[in-house]
Amino acid sequence: MKDNPVLAAMRERRSIRRYTQEPVTLQEIEAILEAGRWAPSGLNNQPWRFLVVRAGDPRQEILAGKTKYAHIVSRARALFCVFLDREAGYNRSKDLQGVGACLQNMLLAAHAQGLGAVWLGEIINQEPEVTRALGLDQSRLELMAVLAVGRPDQAGSSDRKPLGELLLEPVARKEQA
Template sequence: MQHNPVLEAIRQRRSIRRFTPEPVSLAEIEAILDAGRWAPSGLNNQPWRFLVVRPGEPRQDALARHTKYAHLVRGAQALFCVFLDREVVYNRAKDLQSIGACLQNMLLAVHALGLGGVWLGEIINQEPEVTRALGFDERSLELMAVLAVGRPDQKGSSERKPLAELLLEPLSLADE
């Protein structure tokens, strides 16, 4: 297959859990948010809502208190809290899938910008307490994940199962 930057980014992106103290710029933050907003959503309802928390803000401590990954929250140079807007939900399963696509777009943007990031999903075990600690009404917003982002201070690594192990049926050449 010929060189494709999107496919390469998908294969090269890794979860980064250690960051340098160098800040993430406003332009980089906006680029990451913009990538998230361009994710597909059913009926184009765009059910995601974003909160960006920067180092030193009181909400950084609030997030750290609600996760076993407090060291990641405290080390990040930008935290992207992604919420589901309960008031625009039309089909929960589809909207959750859309949020997943939004998060993946954001992580690919992080990678494309030369930054590092990690998807913190464990923090939703404390949802709705986290939403309230951030100052929002859990009846309107539901925290889906937090992305911890910064300049990488480590190399990421990952393994994947062979495709054959994941297929329910083998691929057929007759399909071409």
């Protein structure tokens, strides 16, 4: 697992909630967006839509005012608002799964570039108010998450339950001949 860069990135990525004041470059932002764009989706419908709010944009404080994680939003150097485009969807469950894959790709792209990021889901408790406050069409777009991104100003940490606790039954082993 450690020899494979994709598997290593999945294992090493952490949620980072504190950032330095150093900006995130346009090239880094575009790489994160490209990673999201290439996520799998049912029927390849790609139902996600992005709004990037960079540090200093007045919409950053609008977003901060809509979540209990205002301190993270206010310090982020870039915020990636990810929406579900209802007009592009065909099956809500599959569309939500696709958006989740999109978000994971974006988090991995941030990590791969040495950036820190965190998936903020609590803000959707204020949806569609957030969408309306951003001046977007709330009948078409539904906020799924905001990714806060910046240069890490903290080390990440995490642990996981043992795999055995997550399996509904043991994986059958087949011996190679």
